[in-house]
Amino acid sequence: MDWRALGVSLWLGFGTVLVLVPFGLWLGHTLASRQFRGKGLLEALVAVPLVLPPTVLGFYLLVAFGARSPLGEAFEAIAGQALAFSFPGLLLASAVASLPFAVQPIQRGFEAIPVEVREAAACCGMPPWRRFARIEVPLAWPGILTAVVLTFAHTLGEFGVILMVGGNIPGETRTLSIAIYDRMQAFDDRGAGLMAAVLLAVALLALTLTTVLGRRVGPRRG
Amino acid sequence: MQIWIAAAVMVASFAAGAGAPPQRAPIVAAAADLNPALAEIAAAFLRDERQRVELVFGSSGLLTRQLHDGAPFELFLSADESFVEQLADAGLTRDSGALYGIGRIVLFAPHGSPLKPEDGFDGLARLLDTGRMTRFAIANPEHAPYGRAAEAALRARGLWDRLQPRFVLGENAAQAAQFATTGNAVGGIIAYSLALSPALKPRGTYWLVPDTEHPPLGQRMVLLRRAGPVAERFYHYLQEPAARAILKQYGFTIPK
Amino acid sequence: MADRALTVTARQAAPIPLDVQFTCKPGEVLAIFGPSGSGKTTALRIIAGLYSPAHARVFCDGETWLDTSAGIMVAPHRRRVGFVFQDYALFPHLTAAGNVIAALGHRPRRERRARAHELLALVHLSDRHDRRPGVLSGGERQRVALARALARDPAVLLLDEPFAAVDRVVRRRLQEEIDEIRHVLDIPLVLVTHDFEDVVRLATHLLVLEHGRAVAQGPVENLTSRPDLAWLRDAIGLGSLFQATVIRVDSSRGLAELAFDGGTLVAPGHACGVGSRVRVRIPGREVILATTAPAGLSLHNVLQGTVTAVQFEEATDRAIVQLAVGGIRLLAEVTRDAVSQLGIVVGLPLHALIKSVSLEVLPTRGGHVT
Numbered sequence: 001m002d003w004r005a006l007g008v009s010l011w012l013g014f015g016t017v018l019v020l021v022p023f024g025l026w027l028g029h030t031l032a033s034r035q036f037r038g039k040g041l042l043e044a045l046v047a048v049p050l051v052l053p054p055t056v057l058g059f060y061l062l063v064a065f066g067a068r069s070p071l072g073e074a075f076e077a078i079a080g081q082a083l084a085f086s087f088p089g090l091l092l093a094s095a096v097a098s099l100p101f102a103v104q105p106i107q108r109g110f111e112a113i114p115v116e117v118r119e120a121a122a123c124c125g126m127p128p129w130r131r132f133a134r135i136e137v138p139l140a141w142p143g144i145l146t147a148v149v150l151t152f153a154h155t156l157g158e159f160g161v162i163l164m165v166g167g168n169i170p171g172e173t174r175t176l177s178i179a180i181y182d183r184m185q186a187f188d189d190r191g192a193g194l195m196a197a198v199l200l201a202v203a204l205l206a207l208t209l210t211t212v213l214g215r216r217v218g219p220r221r222g
Numbered sequence: 223m224q225i226w227i228a229a230a231v232m233v234a235s236f237a238a239g240a241g242a243p244p245q246r247a248p249i250v251a252a253a254a255d256l257n258p259a260l261a262e263i264a265a266a267f268l269r270d271e272r273q274r275v276e277l278v279f280g281s282s283g284l285l286t287r288q289l290h291d292g293a294p295f296e297l298f299l300s301a302d303e304s305f306v307e308q309l310a311d312a313g314l315t316r317d318s319g320a321l322y323g324i325g326r327i328v329l330f331a332p333h334g335s336p337l338k339p340e341d342g343f344d345g346l347a348r349l350l351d352t353g354r355m356t357r358f359a360i361a362n363p364e365h366a367p368y369g370r371a372a373e374a375a376l377r378a379r380g381l382w383d384r385l386q387p388r389f390v391l392g393e394n395a396a397q398a399a400q401f402a403t404t405g406n407a408v409g410g411i412i413a414y415s416l417a418l419s420p421a422l423k424p425r426g427t428y429w430l431v432p433d434t435e436h437p438p439l440g441q442r443m444v445l446l447r448r449a450g451p452v453a454e455r456f457y458h459y460l461q462e463p464a465a466r467a468i469l470k471q472y473g474f475t476i477p478k
Numbered sequence: 479m480a481d482r483a484l485t486v487t488a489r490q491a492a493p494i495p496l497d498v499q500f501t502c503k504p505g506e507v508l509a510i511f512g513p514s515g516s517g518k519t520t521a522l523r524i525i526a527g528l529y530s531p532a533h534a535r536v537f538c539d540g541e542t543w544l545d546t547s548a549g550i551m552v553a554p555h556r557r558r559v560g561f562v563f564q565d566y567a568l569f570p571h572l573t574a575a576g577n578v579i580a581a582l583g584h585r586p587r588r589e590r591r592a593r594a595h596e597l598l599a600l601v602h603l604s605d606r607h608d609r610r611p612g613v614l615s616g617g618e619r620q621r622v623a624l625a626r627a628l629a630r631d632p633a634v635l636l637l638d639e640p641f642a643a644v645d646r647v648v649r650r651r652l653q654e655e656i657d658e659i660r661h662v663l664d665i666p667l668v669l670v671t672h673d674f675e676d677v678v679r680l681a682t683h684l685l686v687l688e689h690g691r692a693v694a695q696g697p698v699e700n701l702t703s704r705p706d707l708a709w710l711r712d713a714i715g716l717g718s719l720f721q722a723t724v725i726r727v728d729s730s731r732g733l734a735e736l737a738f739d740g741g742t743l744v745a746p747g748h749a750c751g752v753g754s755r756v757r758v759r760i761p762g763r764e765v766i767l768a769t770t771a772p773a774g775l776s777l778h779n780v781l782q783g784t785v786t787a788v789q790f791e792e793a794t795d796r797a798i799v800q801l802a803v804g805g806i807r808l809l810a811e812v813t814r815d816a817v818s819q820l821g822i823v824v825g826l827p828l829h830a831l832i833k834s835v836s837l838e839v840l841p842t843r844g845g846h847v848t
Contacts (some may be wrong), residue, residue, distance in 0.1 A: 064565065085288060085291070092272030116565060116567035119561075120561065120563055122553075122555045126580065126583060127555050167278065167288045170249075170278070185400055186343070187259050
C-alpha cells in the first residue's frame with residue numbers, strides 16, 4: 001500500500017473540489033439563468049472532457065503547461081518550478097478534466113428552481129447576491145452536493161490525464177490510480193489489489209453518500 | 223462563509239507549497255527494465271550513504287519526452303544511448319553521461335505455454351507454422367529500446383513480418399514483460415533484467431537471445447542540469463562495485 | 479394624489495404584441511381581464527421589471543421605473559412592488575415567516591421577525607408561521623404569498639390570477655380579505671384574472687386585453703354594460719352592473735330592499751346590513767320588457783326607463799335593448815320578434831321586469847363610487 005499516493009490522491013481530490021466548486025457555482029449559475037450568444041458552445045466546452053479521450057486532454061494540457069508555453073513560463077517565473085509534473089499542474093489538469101462533473105450537476109440544480117421563485121426573490125427586494133445566497137444556493141443544494149462528491153470521486157479515479165501531465169512522481173504527482181498501474185508493472189499484484197480495493201471503497205462510499213444525502217435533501221423542495 | 227475562508231486558505235497553501243523549493247529526495251527517472259535492479263541499488267545506497275532517492279520508471283522515450291516538457295528529474299537512466307544524446311543536444315544535461323551497463327533480451331514463455339523458449343527462434347517459427355500462436359508480447363519499438371532490440375532480432379530471423387499480426391505491444395519493457403507472463407500471450411521478448419527478477423523468475427522459462435542478433439543495448443545515464451549533490455552522488459555510486467554487482471546479478475553486462 | 483398613481487405605457491410588435499396604456503390610482507383596483515395569451519401577465523411583469531418591452535414607460539409613486547426612450551430601467555429588486563404570483567412562488571426551503579422575512583430586507587434586522595408575525599396575523603396565519611409551504615394548504619400558501627408581497631411596503635400591489643388554484647369557498651374568503659386589505663393600504667392594486675367573478679367582486683376599473691391590445695378600459699360599471707364587447711359578453715353574459723345601498727332588510731322574508739340611482743329593487747339578501755353598499759348585477763337575459771305596467775304578477779321589481787339604443791345581433795337573431803333607468807344603463811336581451819311586436823324604438827318608455835332571484839348582489843366595502 002502506497003500511503004503517499006493515497007495522500008496525493010486525497011489532497012488532489014479536496015483541492016479539485018475547492019477550486020472547482022466555487023467556479024462551478026459561478027458558471028453553473030450563469031448557464032442556468034442567462035441567455036447569451038455562444039452559450040451552446042460554452043456548454044459543449046464544459047462537457048467535452050466527458051467524451052474526449054484523456055490523452056487528448058493530456059496532450060493539450062501538457063502543451064499548455066510546457067516550459068516553453070506562456071502559462072508554463074509564467075508559472076515557472078513565479079513558483080520557480082515547472083507546472084508540468086508538479087502538484088499545482090496536476091491540480092489544474094484535474095480541475096479541467098473534472099469540469100463537467102462540477103458544472104453540470106450545479107447547473108441542473110439551479111435550472112430546477114422555478115423561474116417564478118427567482119423572480120419572486122427579486123420582487124421581494126433581494127439584491128442579486130442575496131438571492132443567490134439565500135434562495136438559489138439552498139434550493140440547488142442537492143445539485144451542489146452531487147457536484148462535490150462526483151468531482152472528488154472522479155478526481156480520485158482520473159488516470160490518463162494524470163499519467164500524461166503528472167509524470168508519476170512519488171509524493172507529488174503519483175496518485176493512487178497511477179500507483180496501481182505502477183505496482184502492476186512491478187509485478188506487485190498484492191499492492192495493486194489493495195490500492196484498487198481502497199479506490200473502489202472510496203468510490204462506493206462517495207456515491208452512496210450522494211444518494212442518501214440527495215434523498216434527505218429532496219423532500220424539502222416543492 | 224467558513225467554507226469560503228477554508229477554500230481560500232487551502233488554495234493559498236497549495237500556492238505556497240508550489241512556491242517554496244521543497245527539501246526532498248532527488249527524483250531518478252529510469253528505464254522500466256531497471257525496475258527491480260534499481261530499487262535494490264537505491265536500498266543499498268540508502269544503507270551505505272544514508273541518502274534517499276525517488277525512483278520513477280517508464281519507457282526511455284516517454285521519460286525523455288517528459289524531460290523535454292520540464293519534468294523535475296535530476297538523473298536519467300536510459301535503456302539506450304540515443305535518448306541521452308538527444309537530451310544532451312537539447313542542452314538539458316550536464317554532459318554526455320556514462321554507460322552503466324549493456325542490456326540483453328530473452329525469449330520468455332510462461333509455464334504451460336505452447337512456446338518452448340529453450341528451442342530458441344526455431345521453436346517460435348515452428349509454433350507459427352502450427353497455427354497455435356495467439357499473442358506475442360514485445361515492448362513498443364517506437365519508444366522503448368527493448369522493443370527495438372526485439373524488432374532487430376526478429377527481423378534478422380525473418381520472423382518480424384509473420385509475427386506482425388500477433389504482437390501485443392507493451393508501453394515499456396516492464397509492461398511488455400507483464401503481457402508476456404500473465405498467460406494472455408504465448409510469451410514474448412523481454413528484458414533479461416526483468417526475467418531475472420524475483421517476481422518473474424518463478425513464472426516461466428526463458429532463452430537468452432545471443433547479443434549478436436541485435437545491436438547492443440548500451441544503457442547510458444546522465445545527470446540533468448538541475449541535479450543536486452545527492453543525485454550526483456548516486457550517479458557515481460552506480461559506477462561503484464556495490465551497484466555494479468547488483469546490475470550484473472540482473473543480467474547487465476558491465477562496460478569496461 | 480396623482481403622483482402616487484401607477485401609470486403604464488407599453489408598445490411593441492413582437493415577440494409579444496402589446497399596445498396598452500393605463501393608470502391606477504391609490505385605492506383603485508384595476509383588473510386586467512382577457513383570455514389566456516392576451517398579454518395580461520406580461521403587463522404585470524412589465525410593472526415589476528421582470529419584462530421589458532421595446533417601448534415602455536412605468537411611473538409609480540412619483541418614481542420612473544422604466545422609460546425605454548430615456549434608457550431608464552430600474553432593477554426589479556429596487557422597485558417597491560408586492561407581487562403575488564399565480565402559483566405563489568413561495569420559497570420552499572423557508573418557513574411561512576421566513577418567506578415574509580425574505581421580503582423585509584429594507585427594515586432593521588431586529589424588527590423583521592415581529593413584523594413578519596404581524597403580517598401573517600393580518601392574513602390570519604398566526605398559527606402557521608413555522609410551517610414550510612409544502613405542508614400548507616392552497617389557501618394558506620396564497621396568504622403567505624400575500625403577506626410576503628405586503629412585507630415590502632409596496633407602492634403597488636400586483637396579483638396574478640390570485641385565486642386560480644383555490645376552491646370556491648376559499649376563493650370567496652380570500653377575495654374578501656384582499657378587498658379589506660386594499661382599503662387599509664391605499665395603494666394602486668393591479669389584478670390579472672380571467673375569471674369575471676374576481677372583477678365583479680374586487681375591481682373598480684377594468685382593462686380588457688385581446689392579443690396585447692386594450693379593447694376596452696374604464697370603470698367597471700361602465701364597461702360591463704357595454705353591449706358592443708362581444709367577447710366580454712361571451713365570458714360573463716350580457717348584463718348591467720351598478721352600485722346600490724341597502725335601505726331595508728326583511729329577515730323574516732329573507733329579502734333586502736336596495737336603493738340605486740333609478741329606483742329601488744328587492745333582492746334576496748338577509749346577510750347585508752342596512753346602509754351597506756352592494757354591487758348589483760342584472761343579467762340581460764333575465765330582463766323582461768313591457769310597454770304597460772303589469773298587474774297580478776309575483777314580481778317585486780318593475781323599473782321604468784327609456785330606450786336609448788337598440789342593437790341587433792347578426793348571428794343570433796337577438797336584439798339588445800338599452801334602457802336609461804335613472805342614472806344607470808339597463809340592458810335587456812330579447813328576440814327580434816319582440817322588438818317589432820312591441821315597436822321598440824329609441825325614446826320609447828318601457829317597463830323592465832326582473833325576478834328578485836335573478837339579481838346578483840355582491841357586497842363591497844367602503845364607499846368607493848365611480
